[in-house]
Amino acid sequence: MLGSQEKVVNPLFEKRPKQFGIGGALPPKRDLHRFVKWPKVVRIQRQKRILKQRLKVPPALNQFTRTLDKNLATNLFKMLLKYRPEDRAAKKERLLKRAQAEAEGKTVELKKPIVVKYGLNHVTYLIEQFDEVRRKWGGGIMGSKSQAKAKAREKLLAKEAAQRMT
Template sequence: MKKVTKKVRVRKVAPLPSLVANKSAKDPKKIVDPLIQKKAKNFAIGGDIQPKRDLTRFFRWPRYIRVQRQRAILLERLKIPPTINQFRSGFLDRQTATQLFRLFDKYRPESKKAKRDRQKKEAESKASGKESAPSKRPPVVRFGVNTVTTLVEQKKAQLVAIAADVEPIELVLHLPSLCRKMGIPYCVVRGGRSRLGHVTRRKGCSAVAITSVAPEDRLSLTKLVEVVRTNFNDRFDEIRRQWGGGILGAKSRAKITKLEKAKAKELGQLQSTGAAIA
């Protein structure tokens, strides 16, 4: 009889995943030299190289940035009188300011190019022998502290816009009181120096007044005057009572809280001892 032989299949073990195989191939066991001893790092003066840290707090900023920061903190800490505080808190709202500058942009002074072209045309007509009739000055915004002050004193200004970020503030400090006395509507504009400067084609401008407008813009000017008068002129008594600043820093507040707690604790102990004696 023939012997029947059974075939035995040998199952192969599945290979390792590629990530594990690569790791094991890359990270062989490190050979440590017994002569080299592990030593903790010393970060004291004259020790090891310091680790990288965020040194923003110790960065020496330019002088103008330091002055800006110190000024901002001082304006928070110190008590600001109402006369100055009105240039820091009560501004014209965004919607009204947009309408105001839209109106001002229509009455910007003529540019240098436009002035040159106008003068050239006048010279050409004069050279050709034509008699040009004297043209009436178009209505434009008037700017500058002295000019605006004169217009307010003469009651010629219909609306005055004052920049809130004038430096030094003493230049425009008199304008709100003067406008109120003369019955001229005035407003304080946030970030106004650059915005008013754009209107007057200058780098910056501290105050702008409008004396007259075209007939089609009279209605919009009347509406603006009403809003401005309600928000500023009619609230003058309220504005001159509002002080600013006086906000303590975190350290000062923590110190005051600590003292108050200590006082309360001492008072509680005295009361308890008094009750025990009684």
């Protein structure tokens, strides 16, 4: 019912749109937020952030940007506690049991317990042996305008390649 009712127009008041030209009505307030002279600290923070996005990061460093969050890390460390390297007493006990089993003539398992590698040299070696294909360069993210130009260029090249094929 509300939509079907027409608005009552008074003929005494004529509709005059605002003229924002010289000598006319004042223009509405614009958002000049971008044109503010920002404090130097703010400018430097923003430039630093953009520069970190733009610069390319080698794979050796970039692999550490995708680390676990705290919750997952705590669960992982709890699980890894089960695979701690055995201490001297545990090793002595294991070898003693094996020696007793051999003395009795039973078959002996020669498997060492599964443990997590530790120590700086071990960990460094394992990181260096990690699958090279999975390693990717980081950073190198262009601005929105540059990305649009690159996308347009790729589209043009794809179009030319499609024309050559036909």
